[in-house]
Amino acid sequence: MTETADIVVIGGGIIGSSVVYQLAQLLDPSTRIVLCDRGPIAGATSSSCMGHLMVTPGNAQEYALTKTSVDLWRGLHEQLGGFDYNPTGALYLAESEEDIEMVPVLHQQFLDQGDQAEILDQKQLRDLEPGLAHDIPGALFYAGDGVVLPMLAAGAMLRGAQQRNPNVVVRPNCAVTGFQRDGDRIAAVVTEKSVIQTNTVVNACGVWTPGIGEMLGQPRVPIYPRAGNLAITGHHVSPIRTQLLEISYLRFAHAASDVDPTQTDRDAGGHAVNMQPQTNGGCLIGSTRQFRGMSKQVNRELLKRSLLRAHRYVPGVAQAPIIRSWVGLRPYSIDNHPLIGPWDPVPGFWIAAGHEGLGISMAPITGLLIAQQIAGITPSIDPTPYLPGRFAL
Numbered sequence: 488m489t490e491t492a493d494i495v496v497i498g499g500g501i502i503g504s505s506v507v508y509q510l511a512q513l514l515d516p517s518t519r520i521v522l523c524d525r526g527p528i529a530g531a532t533s534s535s536c537m538g539h540l541m542v543t544p545g546n547a548q549e550y551a552l553t554k555t556s557v558d559l560w561r562g563l564h565e566q567l568g569g570f571d572y573n574p575t576g577a578l579y580l581a582e583s584e585e586d587i588e589m590v591p592v593l594h595q596q597f598l599d600q601g602d603q604a605e606i607l608d609q610k611q612l613r614d615l616e617p618g619l620a621h622d623i624p625g626a627l628f629y630a631g632d633g634v635v636l637p638m639l640a641a642g643a644m645l646r647g648a649q650q651r652n653p654n655v656v657v658r659p660n661c662a663v664t665g666f667q668r669d670g671d672r673i674a675a676v677v678t679e680k681s682v683i684q685t686n687t688v689v690n691a692c693g694v695w696t697p698g699i700g701e702m703l704g705q706p707r708v709p710i711y712p713r714a715g716n717l718a719i720t721g722h723h724v725s726p727i728r729t730q731l732l733e734i735s736y737l738r739f740a741h742a743a744s745d746v747d748p749t750q751t752d753r754d755a756g757g758h759a760v761n762m763q764p765q766t767n768g769g770c771l772i773g774s775t776r777q778f779r780g781m782s783k784q785v786n787r788e789l790l791k792r793s794l795l796r797a798h799r800y801v802p803g804v805a806q807a808p809i810i811r812s813w814v815g816l817r818p819y820s821i822d823n824h825p826l827i828g829p830w831d832p833v834p835g836f837w838i839a840a841g842h843e844g845l846g847i848s849m850a851p852i853t854g855l856l857i858a859q860q861i862a863g864i865t866p867s868i869d870p871t872p873y874l875p876g877r878f879a880l
């Protein structure tokens with residue numbers, strides 16, 4: 488079968504779903520947008536992750552990206568509903584001396600961006616989060632963070648897109664297998680089910696993004712899977728109310744890795760604890776990081792270390808049985824910034840990928856930046872640092 492589309496989005500994770508949602512908002516409702524995923528919608532990393540909506544204040548650029556996006560999440564929840572969204576705020580916990588020194592530094596970073604955060608003493612900390620061990624020496628509370636359930640959010644965005652534009656087609660279980668070219672440009676996307684004639688394609692395939700580019704004869708963009716082990720407790724009442732994370736998480740998770748991501752047998756991996764209350768009860772516990780290719784086997788040793796840290800901070804969690812553990816693959820880009828924008832060597836080919844451990848947080852702004860650029864509208868924030876062309880040299 489041959490059909491036509493104005494735009495084909497490949498990959499129905501949280502990023503592809505957000506791209507479709509924002510395209511549907513900005514373009515005329517006659518625009519035919521087809522989303523293809525080779526599996527179920529949000530069936531890959533976007534359902535094997537946590538849902539911390541995190542504002543990172545390290546510098547003006549990353550603050551603009553994450554803050555705008557987390558604010559957009561709030562609006563999406565108000566407009567669309569249909570997914571769990573909990574504005575818990577985030578507590579950054581410090582234990583070691585090195586970590587305690589980070590508390591005022593992080594506090595100042597929020598102030599430098601014109602935002603607010605609160606350094607808490609032990610009493611304030613106990614009042615805010617009674618589930619915490621009583622001897623935590625220091626913590627910072629940032630009220631602007633929250634938690635979502637990403638699989639439901641992806642579905643809500645796609646339903647919202649179809650409500651605004653009846654020409655949005657969502658096609659799960661439909662792998663893209665190749666492309667047809669017309670000179671430099673794309674002429675069609677070849678899928679398992681049809682050939683879709685189109686000039687505009689968005690590659691939102693998470694850790695599989697490089698392989699899609701290769702189908703077009705392009706060099707692999709440097710996105711590598713970075714495994715994270717997670718565990719969830721039974722649906723008892725959650726022992727915590729707030730999104731909790733060790734402050735060292737920032738050092739560990741949000742800096743470019745000094746491990747070569749291609750040396751998958753050499754990365755011993757690391758962890759910093761991250762705990763999330765679930766709206767249906769229970770507590771989601773992570774989070775480890777390790778480069779070891781596409782393997783999704785749980786690394787019991789690393790997971791155990793995370794769980795011990797969780798018990799240290801929240802003793803009550805030891806009473807709740809772990810009912811499931813699993814691995815998700817973060818799409819890590821080699822310079823630790825996502826790729827959002829056109830892939831210049833192939834006109835009409837766009838990339839929205841490489842968000843590592845912040846893809847849920849950054850999904851709304853990613854979709855908006857792609858849609859604004861395709862629609863020829865001035866982007867809400869400067870997209871320059873994220874343009875994929877930095878890897879096309």
Ligand SMILES: Cc1cc2nc3c(=O)[nH]c(=O)nc-3n(C[C@H](O)[C@H](O)[C@H](O)COP(=O)(O)OP(=O)(O)OC[C@H]3O[C@@H](n4cnc5c(N)ncnc54)[C@H](O)[C@@H]3O)c2cc1C
Binds near residue numbers: 846
């Ligand atoms: C353990 C862990 C914890 C995390 N915690 C957080 C957090 O608290 N907060 C946060 O902001 N982020 C978090 N993340 C990061 C976040 O989950 C990811 O950045 C995000 O889910 C990536 O979304 P995506 O849409 O790019 O990729 P995916 O969800 O993997 O979607 C890509 C899609 O492309 C499809 N695809 C692949 N090849 C093809 C093909 N040939 N044809 C058609 N479709 C194809 C796949 O089937 C898949 O559905 C975490 C990640 C992990 C692993």
